Amino acid sequence: MEPFRTLTALAAPLDRANVDTDQIIPKQFLKRIERTGYGDFLFFDWRRNAAGDPDPAFVLNDPRYKGAQILIAGKNFACGSSREHAAWALNDFGFRAVIAPTFADIFFSNAGKNGIVLARLTEEQVAQLLHNAKTLPNYQLTVSLEDQTVTDSFGFNATFEVDPFRKFCLIEGLDDIGLTLRHEATLDTFEAKHDQAGWLKAKAS
């Protein structure tokens, strides 16, 4: 996982609430067995019309937002299906941070595993950023995970909450399994005792 400290980049406005993971990466692209190569399929049904041609009305097809690494979206972003492909597709496309009022729980976890920083700001702050990104040319934001701030060069300055452990893992780019295995001895002891509870076994023998 790539470490994340501070990112200053172009921000793209996706002014919709309840964007679900079926939109972020439609199901026809979930049949692959790889972890990479999903960027072309990000928001596929919104980016392309039925004939497969780019829809110029969709924000990510607007040349102004080419190369954007920060996505601004409405509340309850990435709700629905647990597919981690949504995080992979955002990452592959180049997004390293998403700013929204709220995120769905499973995606929140998936994003963290893929080095994507999620910044929860208030509805008003997000509305301001959406407005700025739509109206100001080449609108850049700085997301600092170290300072837990989102800032621009016009005086916007907001702080966001992040769990200290999640922050540590994102900054260091740490592998979760390795972290868990620090507790292997404790786990062995727990498991030996837990296995005595026959009523919690998948298959009672």
Add this chain to the structure above:
Amino acid sequence: MSTESKTLFEKVWQQHVVVEPQGEPTLLYIDLQLLHEVTSPQAFEGLRVAGRKVRRSDRCIATVDHNVPTTIAGRLHIIDQIAATQIATLRQNCAEFGVEFYDVNSHEQGIVHVIGPELGITKPGMTIVCGDSHTSTHGALGALAFGIGTSEVEHVLATQTLPQSKPKTFRIAVEGELPRGVTAKDIILAIIGQIGTDGATGCVVEYAGSAIRALSMEGRMTVCNMSIEAGARAGMIAPDAITFAYLKGRRFSPAGDAWDQAVTEWSKLPTDPGAKFDRELIIDAATLVPYVSWGTSPGMVAPITSSVPDPAAAPNEQERKGLERALEYMGLTAGTPLEDVSIDRVFIGSCTNGRLEDLRAAARIASGYKVSTHVSAMVVPGSQAVKAQAESEGLDRVFREAGFDWREPGCSMCLGMNPDILAPGERCASTSNRNFEGRQGRGGRTHLVSPEMAAAAAIAGHFVDIRNWEVKA
């Protein structure tokens, strides 16, 4: 009240805490991981790359459901090569890592959330995960069950644990008697409509109250299944006599003395009197009616007796734009009575409503009638076992005589990852769980309803109020 009072969720959580490292999430032991073809290949590949093993293959079960075609011919030769590769990859991974696998033609195959309970693998008090958001289904038996991403699937395969921050608790009590024609599906659609698709984000919901206790196991599974559509981490229902009766004698349920001991342990799980929840909501069952979703989010539901809502009445601009976009996608005009909305397709099945009781309920409505000439309707049993039992009861005959297509088990048209999809613009009455844009096929229009409402819509050719249906059977 005593400070010792605990909720069902807290009891299950506490029994699975491996370690609570200072300043880090709790490390939670996972009793069971369910695996399927779509969200597991990258997890097994991760293990291989890191040279890791599956820690407890006896706590894993795998099957194929998302991609499998639902016709016999389609299953013999899967034309979609990418889907076929994904299925073959799971078969190979299970063989390599020693995980029990219920393959396409096995008698145990079915939607992962249908087979867990029916085989007696899912049990009260367990922690259960699966790379699928509808894992919440298993909470109906008093398990803590939740969907995870593929990195977490790999983490559980390697360690049989997950680092988890403790969710909040939310008690939703449905009190009173359900009116005739109102089902478990209507309960959960009503709840989502009321609290919204992010109404339970960060929470484990415990469904309680007399209307919930009166539900069968199948009905409870329908309610817990759609917890995720309200944003919840999981849904749970306290185990009781109905739960135990459902589990007794199932293939992987304990037997003899072990059964008695299990029931003793499971009986300790229900929430103690006086236990505190972070949030509570009480719903009067008598106020519930049959619902139909009209938009592109499961929160966009309305009573069958009402009309397509008017975006002009939205409280703010973002919501108004959202409603307008939904109506445009759905091809609906504000003010149209829902009973006047005509349909092209009907899908009865899925992990929400693909169990035996659902098929019985739909067959009862369809019996003696014919599917409307402009409707194509299909029934997809949730598992091989459901299919076999339904056939032994003659339900397949009832459906076939009425003009429904009777299929092989799988996720089918719930998510359109297999050949069962809507054509652009087609309108479907569906017993599944999501009406997102393109969910059942690009441009397809999904309306979520109960099995009874879906069967009646198939026959009438448009939505009807099931409370006025004349049952011929």
